[in-house]
Amino acid sequence: MPAEPRAAERRFAPSPAATIVALLLAALCVRLGFWQWHRGAERQEAWTRFARGAERLLDLDALDPAGVALFQRVRVTGRLDGAHQFLLDNRTHRGRAGYDVVTPLLRAGAPALLVDRGWVPFTGSRARLPDVTLGPNATIEPTAPVTLTGRIADLPSPGLASGRAAPGASATWPKVTSYPTSAELGAALAEPLAACILLLDPGESYGYVRDWQPPGLPPLRHFSYAIQWWIFAALALVGWAVLSTRARQAVRP
DSSP states (O other): OOOEEOOOEEEEOOOHHHHHHHHHHHHHHHHHHHHHHHHHHHHHHHHHHHHHHTSOEEEGGGSOGGGSOTTOEEEEEEEEOTTSOEEEEEEEETTEEEEEEEEEEEETTEEEEEEEEEEEEOOSOTTSOOOOSSOSSSOOOTTSOEEEEEEEEOOOOOSSGGGOBOOOTTOOSSEEEBSOOHHHHHHHHTSOEEEEEEEEOTTSTTOOBOOOOOSSSOHHHHHHHHHHHHHHHHHHHHHHHHHTEEEEOOEEO
């Protein structure tokens, strides 16, 4: 009489090539997950510093700016040099292109401190720069000392070094520049500069649009990306296990 079919059996038989691919893919996803997690931890620390920096106001005239924590609110006195300003290119606000206006604050017996006075919109033509010789709420008097408050910060930096453009030596003032270094700005001014800059407080005069935020993406975004990468790693291994389990048909004599 004919043989009766027996229920199909399954056996785990992964191929070496599929195993190597699955393990490499899972390892890559795990590594990317840890990278995002560390990025989230760094962002959390920066956001915490940003919040704590507003808790008290320090007098920068009595301190070394290099020793002041990032995002710390400070008070500083000097003379705004409205004749020698920089326009930081590639700066956006709510999706609109524009510039950050950076003005040197000349200080007696100390390096000049660059003050980021905020954002101004792009005029529509590179040949026509915005007029930043006067503040929107107060006139810059080159000989009158002013006392400003703001947060200590670093110059903005690009994601890629190719985004940099130093201020032109022969360009007229204000000089347009994109992600410059402090040394490049100091050379253009022929003035020693403090290593940090000042983000002018939103309530201060002499400023433009100022909506300062902690740097980078929110920490929770990075943490969620990390979890997604780890899920991808698990799915890669599950998919490998499923595809490596094959049906084997057996017959009963």
